Amino acid sequence: MKNIRIGTRDSQLAMWQAEWVKRKLTEFYPHLQFELVPMKTKGDKILDVPLSKIGDKGLFTKELENGLLNCELDMAVHSLKDMPTLLPMGLMISAFCEREEPRDVYLSKNGVSLEELPSGAIIGTSSLRRKSQLRHYRPDLGFMDLRGNLQTRWKKLEESEMEGIVLAAAGVKRLGWEDRITQILPENVMLSAVGQGSIAIEILEKRTEIHELLSLLNHSSTEQAVRAERALMRKLEGGCQVPIGAFAEVLEGQIILRGMVASLDGVRLIRAEATGRDPETVGNEVANRLITLGATSILAEIR
Numbered sequence: 001m002k003n004i005r006i007g008t009r010d011s012q013l014a015m016w017q018a019e020w021v022k023r024k025l026t027e028f029y030p031h032l033q034f035e036l037v038p039m040k041t042k043g044d045k046i047l048d049v050p051l052s053k054i055g056d057k058g059l060f061t062k063e064l065e066n067g068l069l070n071c072e073l074d075m076a077v078h079s080l081k082d083m084p085t086l087l088p089m090g091l092m093i094s095a096f097c098e099r100e101e102p103r104d105v106y107l108s109k110n111g112v113s114l115e116e117l118p119s120g121a122i123i124g125t126s127s128l129r130r131k132s133q134l135r136h137y138r139p140d141l142g143f144m145d146l147r148g149n150l151q152t153r154w155k156k157l158e159e160s161e162m163e164g165i166v167l168a169a170a171g172v173k174r175l176g177w178e179d180r181i182t183q184i185l186p187e188n189v190m191l192s193a194v195g196q197g198s199i200a201i202e203i204l205e206k207r208t209e210i211h212e213l214l215s216l217l218n219h220s221s222t223e224q225a226v227r228a229e230r231a232l233m234r235k236l237e238g239g240c241q242v243p244i245g246a247f248a249e250v251l252e253g254q255i256i257l258r259g260m261v262a263s264l265d266g267v268r269l270i271r272a273e274a275t276g277r278d279p280e281t282v283g284n285e286v287a288n289r290l291i292t293l294g295a296t297s298i299l300a301e302i303r
Ligand SMILES: NCc1[nH]cc(CCC(=O)O)c1CC(=O)O
Pocket: 079, 080, 081, 082, 166, 167, 168, 169, 170, 171, 195, 196, 197, 198, 199
């Protein structure tokens, strides 16, 4: 292995994440050479349509996965949140890196918190998960679709009549934008997306030597937590384009998973939780509880 090629999207956040992976690997294996290979994905090219309307899975991952399958890449770095719950044949997630702050944050243009916003104020987000939960919390607010990388979204906020935007804390912190955060949204207001805050490294299943290298980057309680969240998502067959939130934490070996499904108008919002040691079992358990509470009909309306 002369030169190990690390595929990444070319957005500033994706590059930060891939650089971080490269730096860690170089620290662990100073005798090996690592190279970043930036690529554009369909999700980076189509910017005028909400993700929920483009509707295909793997919008931010497919080009990188093709790179793995063609052997142009040895590994691909992704935001786990952007990865579909079922991977193409022959691929696997080799490492789940330690999770950064999983919650969402509110960035306001004028420093006004969500609670203090006047009726009719406009929030920028295209995410159905964020919109549904905000509508539930503040049915009197308005929304504007907002896509693109984090720089683009911040710029659009500054240039438009939007009052604020909701983003993942992890991305905001990685870009060094902590000072732009007006408030961290608590879980009862905004349950985060499956996998949010974790960086995942994908490889070809048969590349056992790469899998071994990456074992030093895997964070086992993050892995347990996000596997439970992804099991829930898989069972409900949601992608990033449905209003599902989930967050798991591991305490003394026990996975505690909380999940949420909401209707687009925010009128119906159901929550469930379960605890256990096996991620798949806990994920399925919470999904089944949500189904009992009506998740199937809420999600069917949206699809
Ligand atoms: N959908 C885009 C995306 N994918 C991952 C992150 C943030 C980083 C992370 O969750 O690890 C973001 C930006 C956002 O939602 O604010």
